[in-house]
Amino acid sequence: MTMSELRPPSPPRRHLLSIRDLDRADVERILDTARALTASLQREVKKLPTLRGRTVVNLFYESSTRTLASFELAAKRLSADTMSLRSAGSSVDKGESLKDTALTLAAYDPDVIIVRHPSIGAPWLVARYTGAHVVNAGDGKHQHPTQALLDLHTMREVLGRLEGLQVAIVGDVLHSRVARSLVEALGLVGAEALLVGPPTLLPRGIEALGCAVSTDIGDIADADVVYVLRMQAERMGPGEAFVPSLREYTALYGIGPDRVRSGQVVMHPGPMNRGIEIDARVADSDAALVTDQVRSGLVVRMAILYDLLTVAPVEAPVHAGMA
Amino acid sequence: MTLFCANGRGDSLVVEGRVVSPKQGIDTALRITVTDGLISAIEPAGASGLVVSPAFIDPHVHLRSPGREDEETLRSGTEAAAAGGYCAILAMPNTDPVVDSAAVLGALVERAREEARVPIGFMAAISKGQHGEELTEMVELAATGAAAFTDDGRPVESAGLMRRALQYSALAKLPLALHCEEPSLSRGGHAHEGEVSAELGLGAYPSAAESVMVERDLALAGGEDRQIHLMHLSAHESVAALDLALAKGFSATAEVTPHHLVLTDEAVRSLDPNMKMNPPLRSEQDRAALLDALRRGTISCIATDHAPHARHEKDVPFEEAPFGVTGLETAFAALYTHLVIPGELSLETLLERMSGGPARIFSLDEPRIEVGARANLVVLDLDTEWTVTEEGFRSLSANSWLLGETLRGRVVQTVADGRVVFGA
Numbered sequence: 013m014t015m016s017e018l019r020p021p022s023p024p025r026r027h028l029l030s031i032r033d034l035d036r037a038d039v040e041r042i043l044d045t046a047r048a049l050t051a052s053l054q055r056e057v058k059k060l061p062t063l064r065g066r067t068v069v070n071l072f073y074e075s076s077t078r079t080l081a082s083f084e085l086a087a088k089r090l091s092a093d094t095m096s097l098r099s100a101g102s103s104v105d106k107g108e109s110l111k112d113t114a115l116t117l118a119a120y121d122p123d124v125i126i127v128r129h130p131s132i133g134a135p136w137l138v139a140r141y142t143g144a145h146v147v148n149a150g151d152g153k154h155q156h157p158t159q160a161l162l163d164l165h166t167m168r169e170v171l172g173r174l175e176g177l178q179v180a181i182v183g184d185v186l187h188s189r190v191a192r193s194l195v196e197a198l199g200l201v202g203a204e205a206l207l208v209g210p211p212t213l214l215p216r217g218i219e220a221l222g223c224a225v226s227t228d229i230g231d232i233a234d235a236d237v238v239y240v241l242r243m244q245a246e247r248m249g250p251g252e253a254f255v256p257s258l259r260e261y262t263a264l265y266g267i268g269p270d271r272v273r274s275g276q277v278v279m280h281p282g283p284m285n286r287g288i289e290i291d292a293r294v295a296d297s298d299a300a301l302v303t304d305q306v307r308s309g310l311v312v313r314m315a316i317l318y319d320l321l322t323v324a325p326v327e328a329p330v331h332a333g334m335a
Numbered sequence: 336m337t338l339f340c341a342n343g344r345g346d347s348l349v350v351e352g353r354v355v356s357p358k359q360g361i362d363t364a365l366r367i368t369v370t371d372g373l374i375s376a377i378e379p380a381g382a383s384g385l386v387v388s389p390a391f392i393d394p395h396v397h398l399r400s401p402g403r404e405d406e407e408t409l410r411s412g413t414e415a416a417a418a419g420g421y422c423a424i425l426a427m428p429n430t431d432p433v434v435d436s437a438a439v440l441g442a443l444v445e446r447a448r449e450e451a452r453v454p455i456g457f458m459a460a461i462s463k464g465q466h467g468e469e470l471t472e473m474v475e476l477a478a479t480g481a482a483a484f485t486d487d488g489r490p491v492e493s494a495g496l497m498r499r500a501l502q503y504s505a506l507a508k509l510p511l512a513l514h515c516e517e518p519s520l521s522r523g524g525h526a527h528e529g530e531v532s533a534e535l536g537l538g539a540y541p542s543a544a545e546s547v548m549v550e551r552d553l554a555l556a557g558g559e560d561r562q563i564h565l566m567h568l569s570a571h572e573s574v575a576a577l578d579l580a581l582a583k584g585f586s587a588t589a590e591v592t593p594h595h596l597v598l599t600d601e602a603v604r605s606l607d608p609n610m611k612m613n614p615p616l617r618s619e620q621d622r623a624a625l626l627d628a629l630r631r632g633t634i635s636c637i638a639t640d641h642a643p644h645a646r647h648e649k650d651v652p653f654e655e656a657p658f659g660v661t662g663l664e665t666a667f668a669a670l671y672t673h674l675v676i677p678g679e680l681s682l683e684t685l686l687e688r689m690s691g692g693p694a695r696i697f698s699l700d701e702p703r704i705e706v707g708a709r710a711n712l713v714v715l716d717l718d719t720e721w722t723v724t725e726e727g728f729r730s731l732s733a734n735s736w737l738l739g740e741t742l743r744g745r746v747v748q749t750v751a752d753g754r755v756v757f758g759a
Contacts, residue, residue, distance in 0.1 A: 111650055131652035132536055133606035152654065153536030192536055215539065220530035 027146045028316055029135050030155045031196040037163065039200055045315035046165050046308070051228035053089070053311065063092035064320055068121040070096040071113070071138070072149070073129040077284055078306055079149050079158070083126050092123070101208050108135055111141055123321055128237035138265060145320040159281055160193035162312040164201060166305050167237060170277060178205040180232035181223075182265060183241030183289050186213045186254070190281045195221045204306070208232055209241075209265060212254040229265055233273055240267050240280045243289040262288055269293050277301050338423055338454035338699065338752075339447035340413075345753030347374015350714055352385035356704045357683040358691045366432060369710040370731030372753020375707055385681075389702035390711040390749055391665060391689040394512075395487070395566060395638035396589060398455070402431025404635060406643040409443075410674040412571070412754075413452040415663040415730040420689075420713035421701055422702055422751035424663075425456045428465070429488035435460040435471045437479040442481050453751045456482030456697070458512060461500045467492045470503055477507035487566060490548055492518055495551060501559040510697065512564040513552050515573070516614070520544035524558040525654050527600040528619040535604070535653070541616050546572035553580040553587060564696055565589040567640050568701070569614035571624035577609050578633055588696045590638035591625045593666045596737050597673040600620075602736070608649045608656030609736050612640070626679060630687060636692035637685075639666050643732030660736045664728055669737055671717065672746035712749040714758065 027033065039072060052060055061158040072080055075291035078098065087094045099119075108116075110129070117125060118141060125144045127135040132152040139146040150156040150314040168174050179198055185191045185207050195205045195218075205213060209233055219225055230239050243261060255261045278290070278300045286292045294300060347370050354365040362440045366380035367387065393416065401406040407415075409564065417532050426443075428434030435442065440459055446454045459481040463469045466649030473484060474546040484504055491497045491513070504511055523541025530541045549565060552577060556563040567590050568574060580587055594612060599619050602610045610616065628634040642659025663670075666691065674680040694701040703710035722741045725733040 013462055029689035109647065109651065129652070130656045133654075136606060136653045151652075155536075187536075188466055189536060192534065216541075217530035217533035221534055222518075 015212055026089045026320075028157055028320065029138050029139065029146060029148045031157045031160055031200065033191050034157075034200065036323060039161065039197065042312070042315050043165050043168060045318055046311040047169070049311045049314050049318070053225055056301055059089055059090050062318060063087070063090040065119070065185050066123040066321055068092045068094050068124045068126065068143070069117055070094065070149075071117065071128070072096065072128045073099040074108040074150065075133070076149070078309060079128065081311050082306070082309040083149065086310055086317055087145060088315055090317055091312070092317070095122075100188060110137055110289035113137045113150065114141040118144065128175045141324060147316060147320070150189055153187050154192065155194045156189040157197070158309075159190050160197035161316065162308040163194055163239070163279060163281070164197055165308045165312050166279065166301055169308070170304060171236060171302055175202040177237060178238055179203055179237040180205070180206045180208055181230060181239045181241065182208045182229070182267065183243065184213045184243055184254075185209050185218065186215050187244060188241050192221065194239065195223045199223075204232060206235065210255055210261070222273050229271060232271065235276060236271060238276055239292050240278060242281065242283065243285055245285070258288055265289070266291060267294050271296075272297075272299055278306060281305070322329060337456045337480055339444050339456075339480065340752060341447075341453040343754050345369070346752070346755045347371055347749070348755060350352045350387050350474070350712060350748065350750075351380045352714060353384070354385045354387045354532075354704060355410055356389055357528070357685055357687045358434055359704060360706060362683070367704065369750065370555065372710055373619070374704065374706055374708050374710050376634070377704065385747060386715040386717055387704075387713065388686045388713050389690045389704060390713040390751060391420045391667065392423045392693040392699060393419075393421050393639050393641065393666070394424050394425045394636060394693040394697055396424045396663065397429070397643065397659070398426040398447070398639045399428060399643055401439070406420060406645050407528045407730060408506065409450040409455065410448055410452065411717060411729060411731045412643075412663070413450070414727065416453045417663075417664070417751065417756035418729050418746060419663040420667055420746040420749050420757075421453055421663065421717070422457065422711035422713075422749065423454045423699060425458055425482050426715070428458050428460045428489045429483065429486075433460050433465050433690075434458070435465070435595060435667065437475045437531040440479045440481060440669065448560050452580045452756050456699070458483045458485045460484065461486045461491055461511065465489055467496060467630065470500055472495070473504050473507040473509070477509050481507075483508060483510045483512050483564070483565070487493065490514050490516040490518065493638055494551060494555065498555050498559065500538045501556055501561045501563070503562060510564050512566050515545050515548035516551060516565050517544050517548045520547070525611065526603045527615045529618055531600045531603050542570035542621065543613050545570045545613050546576055548705070549573040550576045553577070553585060556587065557583065557585040562586040566639065567592050567595070567614060568625060568634065569595050569617050569621060571621045572631065573602035573622045574628045581633065581717070585718070588636070589628070589634045590636045590693070591629055591634050592638060592640045593662055593669045594639060594660060595625055596622065596629065597669060598736065606653045606696055607652065608653055608732050609660055609738065610640075611653060611656050611658055613658035614658055622699070626674070630680065635668070635688060636696055637666065637688045638693070639663055641730075643730055643736075644734045645673060645732065649734045661728070662731050662733050662735070663741065664730060665723060665735060665737050667715065667746060668721070668744045676743060710750045710753045712748075712750040713746060716747045717743060717744045719743070719745040730759060
């Protein structure tokens with residue numbers, strides 16, 4: 013008996029903007045759909061007719077490889093028409109505001125708009141000015157809910173459970189939308205999160221998300237999952253040096269073989285800086301689930317599109333952002 | 336002469352109501368007769384539903400002129416002030432060009448004499464172009480009519496220039512009004528450092544960014560034996576620093592905005608760009624400390640920091656939006672609704688901190704209710720409820736933190752410098 017059989021299905025959501033928009037039943041429904049879709053991808057003909065005639069627009073204001081690729085492929089595998097707009101080379105380059113771009117896209121009546129933007133709250137603004145379902149594919153340092161869901165899917169498929177899992181999230185929490193979404197998602201499914209990093213990269217007050225915080229890398233020993241965050245080199249610029257050097261960072265918080273206990277799995281949202289936050293020997297070991305995460309990204313994003321489009325949406329107001 | 340207004344003869348009128356003038360010890364039903372702009376008679380009257388009080392003074396208004404007349408003009412800003420019950424306002428110099436020379440100030444004074452419905456005092460910059468490098472010609476600016484000096488919008492980053500400004504401004508006999516912000520601590524900040532900024536991922540603007548500058552400026556002013564005015568305080572640490580300085584005998588004054596007295600950073604969760612101000616909304620502990628200081632008189636004045644912004648500039652994601660909200664037309668009702676009705680602040684203290692408090696800090700004539708005084712009166716209906724809407728503003732901008740809110744208490748009539756500037 014699965015968890016979802018125990019509780020009534022909750023109403024599907026109109027948008028996926030933040031993990032906060034979801035409850036536990038939503039998460040379990042999406043993960044169950046992803047599991048079911050995994051089977052379809054084993055077939056010789058991988059395309060499903062489910063979203064034939066639907067249009068999915070990717071609106072990306074930041075560079076992205078895996079998120080954009082997996083959303084495009086997810087939409088195509090479900091037979092939707094796709095269109096991708098990047099800020100470079102579009103009218104955004106000419107100074108068009110996000111509001112006007114949203115209004116322009118809305119005129120084509122897309123079914124889903126997937127938004128990645130460097131500013132917190134941008135997907136809410138798009139949701140406000142279009143009739144489409146909006147999926148947040150990363151807004152500044154705020155949220156990246158589809159990443160959190162694919163990470164939960166990866167953990168559930170590999171470790172067989174989510175309830176009670178201990179997940180240590182290591183590194184640059186301050187600048188990480190992945191960490192914020194994942195902590196909230198882990199809380200929804202009854203798993204525990206511990207944030208580990210240098211004091212300058214742990215935002216003051218982050219415990220309010222419902223996680224523990226430590227500056228001691230030794231505290232990851234009890235975790236089932238060591239989730240390594242990307243150490244962004246751009247955080248090292250003049251006046252922005254959050255740690256004295258990458259060398260010292262790696263010595264204190266880099267995940268090398270000596271820091272991974274047998275039985276632990278290691279995850280990373282990519283792209284990895286081998287030799288900085290993660291040692292190549294760990295990245296290439298059986299403990300590393302990085303390619304599982306990428307594979308999960310495809311089925312989970314298919315499941316999210318399926319979830320938004322195949323069940324009659326409940327009209328609910330956008331409750332964060334500029335509603 | 337530091338206040339400028341379009342000339343007009345004084346009006347004659349009669350107002351009647353519960354007259355509340357705390358500094359004068361008046362709280363009784365009176366009929367006030369105004370003849371040609373002067374209070375000519377004060378007599379007992381019967382009970383009435385209205386409150387009459389000395390009109391308000393706002394020492395911190397951005398009129399955006401010259402340079403951004405699409406956001407506010409001297410005319411629209413003073414009409415907004417009149418609707419808010421104000422009989423005088425002080426305008427900030429961070430315009431385009433900056434008010435840093437007698438030529439720019441002189442042109443503004445001329446415009447005020449044409450356009451201003453309510454008397455305006457103009458603050459001039461401390462440093463040329465507000466670049467924080469060279470002092471402005473403070474004596475000439477004072478002679479041209481400057482009301483005070485400030486680089487508001489940005490801090491005087493250099494402690495050395497700040498000290499020189501304190502020394503030299505003594506010649507101009509005008510106070511310095513200071514925007515306290517340490518840029519190396521506030522850089523990249525969009526919200527108070529705390530749970531809300533951590534959860535949302537917003538760049539943190541810690542309380543220390545304000546309080547270390549407050550401490551620096553108090554130390555410098557104390558050393559020079561000069562008076563300073565601290566603008567828009569937001570952090571409890573700043574209040575503590577001010578209390579300590581006052582206990583040492585330093586002369587310093589401070590203001591607080593309605594939004595810092597009512598809201599906390601919880602309001603930022605909405606990501607509504609109208610909840611974005613500098614300094615940012617802080618914690619409940621900070622709000623409580625500010626309110627307590629206002630009650631005690633350590634903070635003796637309420638200032639709106641009215642900061643109009645064009646619609647398209649605020650209709651963007653939170654981090655891309657400029658800092659600032661409007662406040663002239665909502666200040667009294669917001670504070671009456673959120674502080675007086677729940678019992679957090681007395682009506683008498685509110686009225687005093689909006690009128691006599693700011694007048695004394697900037698040596699302006701204190702609005703008084705006595706025979707022979709120039710009439711500066713506000714008539715308030717404390718029972719009326721009204722909803723704040725974009726369409727309802729006289730200001731050219733509508734970036735209010737109160738949009739959609741229903742408030743209680745409304746300005747019915749404003750008499751400024753002897754003339755009826757709002758209401759019948």
